[in-house]
Each structure stands twice: as structure tokens, then as C-alpha cells.
Amino acid sequence: MEHLINTQVKNIQISGIRQFFNRVAQFPDAIQLTIGQPDFPTPEHIKEAGKKAIAENKTGYTKNAGLDELCLAATNFIEFKYKLTYNPKTEVITTIGASQGIDIAFRTILEEGSEVILPGPVYPAYEPIIKMCGGIPVYADTRETGFKITAKQIESLITSKTRCVMLPYPSNPTGCILTKTELAEIAQVLQDRNVFVLSDEIYSELVYGQKHYSIASFPGMKEKTIIINGLSKSHSMTGWRVGFVFAPENIAKHMLKVHQYNVSCASSISQWAAVQALTKGVDDASAMRGEYEKRRDYVYDRLVSMGIEVVKPEGAFYLFPSIAKFGLNAEEFAIRLLEEGKVACVPGSAFSGYGEGYLRLSYAYSMEILEEGCNRFERFIATL
Template sequence: MEHLINAKVKNIEISGIRKFFNLVAGTEDMISLTIGQPDFPTPFHVKAAGIKAIEENFTSYTHNAGTLELRRAAAQFVKEKYQLHYNPETEIITTVGASEAIDITFRTILAEDSEVILPGPVYPGYEPIIRLCGAKPVYADTTTNQFRLSAEIIANYITDKTRCIVLPYPSNPTGASLTKEELTEIAALVKEKEIFIVADEIYSELVYEREHFSIGTILKEKAIIINGLSKSHSMTGWRVGFIFAPEIIAKHILKVHQYNVSCATSISQIAALEALTNGKNDAHEMKEEYLKRRDYMYMRLKKMKLNVVKPDGAFYFFVKLPSQYENSFEFALALVEQARVAVVPGSAFSPIGEGYVRLSFAYSMETIREAMDRMEQFFLTSI
């Protein structure tokens, strides 16, 4: 029966991250710097709210867009933190993680043959959905601009078919986050064009040394803002995300969401309400710790003479491999075999990521130190 499977689905491959993981799983004494989720537990008060929700039988369907109380809390949170203004009654949808937000957004706005501009390298969660929609991903090379997608770069890739530009900032895998000035230039470029902006701001609470700036403050009419609690509150398994979009867009996305999942998990919604009201600054402590790790790792990578850009946010380094290593998958395999350190091959983040590897610092200082020692030794003996 396999020949009857939808061809678009057949053509999707499992992510390069997963492929690599499957290959090296079970290697003994391996230190992994591969993970893309916080290494902190969900804050206690948030977990307690979830437990209480179960005990009090808050276990039924909610409004499709999430409880109004939660949407009000989300509206207040993004207003206080990022000066965004969204009406909780009509412009906010609670989703099953940012992942569902990405899925239903693309399915709402893309048609066959639409082109979607993405920065390359980029998080691998967009391309398969774009392809399922019959649309085409177009990767804009950011490697010559310190991984920063600029209006100038985007302009080279815009055609009559461009329907959407994806702006993930801070970025997974590069940690680059766009500034107010850069976003203002991008907004000016698309202002008169029939192009949506999908801003994936899931790492907005993890921007180091400056405030996060959201494009929703200057281009609300075209912007669909995706956010969630996975990274800010270390809640990846609770699956809570949000879409912020003008009513004329949100009302259509809501239909796709309704037929997709009905609503986000009721229990997780209660925990999310607690996180967004009594835990508004829960990310601060984690951010301080990530910052120390980032600076330490930066120092160590520089000492290894590697070409590396200091990330503005998130918890990743995207490191250029020395020129003798052309294939990032083979390099990552050799690093596991010879140094017992696992990193993610850059090719998992679009073809533009080839020649790089992603290192996560969502690990304890002790783990990072040991991994850096091993990597240093690897380069000393293999170059």
C-alpha cells in the first residue's frame, strides 16, 4: 500500500538532527551538545498549577483559541515585555507548542507554488510543512552576513510568487537575533508588498545584553507572531504556544487549528496561565546561567581558533568547520568516534548549513567544560 501514500508526505525526510541521533545513540561515554531544549525543570509553581488543574477536574475541551483568561494573560505579557498590542478576544490563538503554530500558519497562508523566503541556515521545522502545502522554500544565504537576514539580502530573493518571509529571531541554530534597525528595514521593504511575515519569536525571553524587539510593533497588519512557553519557562513537554495576528488573519488560522486539535491541552493551559502571570520573569535566572555558559564556550571555541559568531540569544553556537572538513555529517561522526562528543551536523539546517556544526549550551557548565576539553584534544590530534 505504500505507493498510495501522498507523494508530498513520501518526499519528506526525517530531520537531519534525528538521523544523526539515531546513528550515534548508544555510544558509550558520549557527551552530547545536541539538545534544543532547556536543561532546567519547569518552575515549581507552574507544575503545581498543572497538578491542581487535574485535581480540580479542569480536564475538558476549552474554547478553541484557549481560555479567555489565558489569552488575556498572553496579551498582557507581550504588551509589558515587547510593547505588542493584540486583542485577546480575536487576535490570539493558543496552540500545541510553536510547532502547531507553524503548521497552521503555513496551511492558512500558503497556496500551491507560493514561495517562502527563509534565512539559511534555519530550524528544520519549516521546510516540510511548506512542502506539504505545495509551496517552495527559498533559502536566503546569511552566512556572509554573520547569519543576519537583512532587507538587502531578502531583496535578492523576492519574486512575484513570494508570499511569506520567515523571521526566526533569536535563531536556532545560529543564535543571531535581529535588531530594531534591521527589522525596521525589513518592514519598509515589504510594507507595500503582498507578503506575510511569519516571525518565530520562541526564544524572545532569551536575548542577551539587549531587549527583544518584535516586528509586530511596526508591521502588525502583515505579521503573524509565533511564540510559546517551551523555551522561556522550560515547558517543552507541556506543548503550549501562541499565535498573535490581526483578526482578519487570525480568524482563518483559527479554523485550521479547530479542525486540527480543537484546543491546546486544558491542563497545560492552566499551567501556562500561572507561568504568564506569576512567573513573568522565570526566564531571567535561566538566562543568567546561559549567559555564563555562552561566554565560557565562546572563549573555549576561540581558543581552538574556530570561526565562530557570538550568539545574541537562544542557546546555540553555529561553528564553521576548519576547511579540511567539507562534510558536516562526517565530521560529527568522527567527533563522536574519536572524541565521544556529539554535535549536530550543520546540514540538518538546510543545505546552507553545510560546513558548520551546531553546539547547544543548554547543558551544565561541567558538561560543557568536558566537551570543550575533548573537542580541543580532537582538533590538536586531527589537524
Template sequence: MPQANKHMKHIEVPGTRQFANRVDEFPDAVDLTLGQSDFSTPESVKEAAIEAIKNKEMRYSHNTGLLELREVISSYYKEKYGGEYDPHGEVLVTVGGSEGIDAILRAILDPGDEVLVPAPTYLGYEPIIELSGGVTKFIDTTKDGYIATPEAIEANITKRTKAVILNYPTNPTGVTYTKEQVDRLAEMFKQHDIFVITDEIYAENTLEGEHASMAAYPDIKDRVLVVNGLSKSHAMTGWRIGYVVGHRDIMEEVITVHLYNTICAAIPSQYAAIEALRNQRHVPAEMNEAYIRRRDYIYGRLVDMGLEVSKPTGAFYIFPSVSKYDEDSFRFATDLLETVQLAVVPGRSFSEFGEGHIRLSFACSMEELTEAADRLEKYIKMREAR
């Protein structure tokens, strides 16, 4: 029988999905596994897509996306994050942030190239690195408050290092980086000829302070590739619109991969994205008000339960340690689901450095969050009584 790509043997269905799928077996379950907002896409964004379907050509756009959208992204990046990107050749509209990550990795990696990934980490990078023939090198951030320090990254750079992938605000830990931390990283990257892939998809979900983007450092523009998108900022996961901005030399290669892979992102979604980034820039801040209330609530409950946990400064995840009950986070999460019907993601899904933790998403209603906290508390009391 013909065989699949040999890397496929090591690539599993992500832990987030595995648990979300199991939730269906428990009709009464409270589900805190998935990483998407419970808000709806803004009405005017939906209207913009409907309007476009009725009145605009539904043909392929330019491979890099509709010029109008690229111009909006370019001005948004300049105004919001201080990054200068030419809509002609430095902005690429992708099918979600995911396709951007895929196109970048395939455009830059040769077999054997190493990619440094601070961990615990989002689980979408490693499989694409492996499929591109690259080698993933996780960097342990657990002793540094889940922040990748310049020292830790530098200590892992070898002749084979091709890139580092930053992600902040961070999935799954909910931490984000201060301007000072980003400044120090940017300073260090000047000394090294490696690509800096910076997944800033949760930039708008910054819950403390301002997001400092890697796009804001002209000295290292030639090596920085920023991934962003509308999925999290405007509750638009199903629309599948992301984008990559970067220096035109490397963007040319990224655009070529994208062109062969997808031709262009869906046109109705591109029109929706224009409306979101042009007229609905206030929306993320409104959602953040709710996320902050929920964060404060769930953080307080977890602390009261005696769990070791840090207060999230970004994204909509909280990542308590459960190692005093079970070192094996898969076993803990499975038992939690089966005993009190609460679905969370085991920390090990986010690399070995997430072991001993669970990820709870607070992109859900306050009622669900309250019920989830009650169930977790009940479960913990049961464990203590065992």
C-alpha cells in the first residue's frame, strides 16, 4: 500500500480538538477548550460581506488580496503598531493566520533547519515545521514567567537555526510581553541572521498595557515576519482572514507559496475584513472589557481554590498548575471531564513544558465560567478527599 509522508506518523490530532470532540459524549458538559470568542461578528461586517456578494465581482482577487484591504492593513499597522509596510509587495492576505504561518515556514525552511519555539506554545507550529523538513527546538520559558528572554533564545541559536517563532499575547499561558521586553528582543535579533516569525494574532486582546509589535523596529525589518488576522480581534474565526506583513524580499517567497496553495483568500471575507479594520476598530476594546471581567473572576476563583496560577495579561486563556493533584495533565483533564463534565485542555498539548497545567478559555459567558469554576472546585475537593 502506498504510504503517507513519513512525518505524518508523528503528527497527532491536537489536544484541543481531541478534548472538544470528547465533549460531545457529555451532553451536560461545560466546554472551556476552544480558542474562539463567544461574541458574534459585528453586524456591519456581516453586512459588508452580503453587500459585496450582491454587488461585487466574485472572481479571484490579486494573489496578495484586494488592494483596498492591503491598503487598510498597511495604514492600520502604521497607526496602531508603528510598522511601515507597502501594500504592494509587503502585505499578504491569507486564509486565517494559520495559512500565513504555513506559507512562511514553507517559504523559509530547508530540510534540517532548526526553528526555535518558546514553550509552552500554540500547537499549530510544530507540525508545519516538521512537514517542511525542519526541526522544532522548544525553549523552556517556565522559569521566566512564560516570557522568551533574549538570553534564552541566544543560548539556543546554532549554525542550523533558521527562525524563531514568537507568539504574544501567548496561547496557552495568557501572558504578553512589555515594550521593554520586546525592545530587548529586537536588540538581540540585530546580531543574528535568523527570521523572527511573530504571531501577534492576539495583539488586540491585550488586557494590560499596550501591545508592542515586532513590526515597530525598522532595523530588523528584513528578518521579521508578522502574522495577524481578524479571527480573534473581531470574532471572525469562521471567515478565515489573516495576513502577513514583512520586508518585500522575503515576502516575495511567502507570496509564491500562498499563490500555489490558495490563489487568494475568499472574496466576501476580504470585503468583511475591510469593514472590520476600517470602521470597527473599536470592537476589540469592547470585547476586552468583558474578557477583563471574566479574567478577574476566574483568576480569583482559581486562587481561592489554592491553585498556582498567574494572572493573564493577554489573549483569553488562563493556565493554572494542577501538578499537586496529578503530574499527568491528560489524565487530570480526562478525569475532570468524566467526573464533573468540565472540558479543559491538558497542558501537555502545548509541548512537554506545559505538562502539569490545564488551559481554560474564558471566551465564554459569565454563567458558563461560574459553572465551570464551581465544577472545578467540586472536583478538587473530591480529589483532596480521596
């Protein structure tokens, strides 16, 4: 029966990150610098709120968009943090992680032949969803622009078929952010155009030494922007699966239909935990942020002292060093680093062809692990 499987689905490859994880599992003594999730436990008060929800039998379906309390807490949170104003009754949907938000956003806006402009290298989940919707990914090569998509690039790639521009900043895998000025330039290009912006801001609370800005806060942008956010990274809640989409009512009401027929609602228990996170844990990310910043500085300095070319990331918890000078492709390098150097990093090629020649290194690990990982990395490159 496999011949009857949807062709778009058949053509999708398993994520390069997953493929590499499977290989890493065979090397239990390797230092792992692969994982894209916080190494901190979920804050205790949030866990307690989850337990309480179970004890109080708050275990039924909720409204499709999520609990009223949660929608209010989520809109208050992004207003307080990023000066973004959304109506809690009509302009926010609670999703199953940011992942489901990305899915319902693309499924709501794309049609056969719709083009989506996105930066490369990029988080690998967007392209398969775009393709399953019949859309066409159009990459902006950001290797010469510090991994940041520019207003000029967007302008040159826009066609009559462009339906959406993807802005995934702070970026996984590069850790780059867009500054207020860079966003203003992009807004200038897009504000009079009939294209959506899908802004994946899941790392918005993990920006170092400066503020996070959302494209939706620029003149003329809110009406065309869908914001993706969530608690996975900010509150160390990856397994609770709570995300949000924020969009003007005339877009959100259509996304809500896709969401409703897809999942009905996010887990009620997780939603109650999320209410706690967004009301009593508004600044829970700040201690973690301080820790990540120290780790970023440590690993960045070590790589630079080894003569490795690397852009200093300003957000998320990844570094994306170039390994091109060693004459191996990203996968060969990552495999040899794993097998000979006993360090696991994700080959940059898992983040589109534009990541070839790079390695993604996560610093969501303790200082001890990072130190040992850097020592092993240094010893390994000395053998090349």
C-alpha cells in the first residue's frame, strides 16, 4: 500500500538532527552538544500547578483556543515584555508547542504554488510543512550577512507568488537575532506588500545583553504578522507542549478552525501549569538567561582561541562555527568528531544546504560538560 501514500509526505526526509541522534546513541561515552532544549528543570511552582490541576480534576477539554485564564496571561505577558497588544478573546491560540503553531499557521495561509521566503541555514521543521501545504520554500542565503536575512534580500526574492516571509529570530541554529534597526528596514519593505510574516519568536526570552523586538511592533506590520511563541525554551517546559500563536482576529479566526479540527485543544494540565508560568513566573527565564550567557561566552572564547571562525550569537543557545577550513563536509566532520573525538554536534547540513560547512553546537549543558566538550574538540581538530 505504500505506493498510495501522499507523494509530498513520501518525499519528506527524516530530520537530519534525528538521524544524527540515532548515530550518537551508539556512543554513550561521547560528550553531547546536540540537544535543543534547556538543561534546567521546569521551575517547581509550575510543576506544582500541574499537579494541582490533576488533583482538582481539571482534566477535561478546554476551549479550542485555550483556557480564558491562559489566553489572558499570554497576551498580558507579551504586552509587558515586548509591547505587543492582542485581544485575549480573539487573537491568541494555545497550541501544542510552537511546533503546532507553525503547522496551523502555514496550513491556514499557504496554497499550491505559494512561495515562502526564509533564511538559510534554518530550523528544519519549516520546509517540510511548507511543502506538505503545496508551498515552495525560497531561501535567502544568509552566509554572507551574518546569518541574518536582510530587507534587500527579501525585496529581491519577492514575486507575485510570495505568500509569506519567515522570520525565525533568535535563530536556531545560528543564535543570531535581528536588531531593532534591521527589523525596521524589513518592515519598510513589507508594510505595503500583501504578504504574511510568520515570526517564530520561541527564543524571545533568551536574548543576551539587549532587548527582543518583534516585527509585529513596527508600523503596518501587526495586521500581516503571525507570531509563534511558547514556553518550551523560556520556562524550560519542552515536554509540557505549550505554545501560542498571536495574530489579528481576521487571521486567528481561520487558524482556530485548523487547530480545532486538528487537536481540539492543548493539554488542560499543561495549560494550568502555563497559567502559573505566565502569571507568577514572568521572569523565570532571567536566571537561566544569565547562565546561558556565561556558557555562550565560555564556548565562544574557546572556539575563537582555537582559530575557529564563528559569529558571536546574541540569542537562543547555539553556536554555529565554520568547519570549512578542515576540508571535510559537515556530516563527515560531525561523524569523525563523534567517532574519534567523542563529541556529538549536529552537522550544519541538517539546517538546509546553506548550513554545509558548519556545525551546530548547543550550550544548553553544564559548564563541566562544555569544558570537557571544548577540550575534546580542541584535541580532535589538532589531529586533522
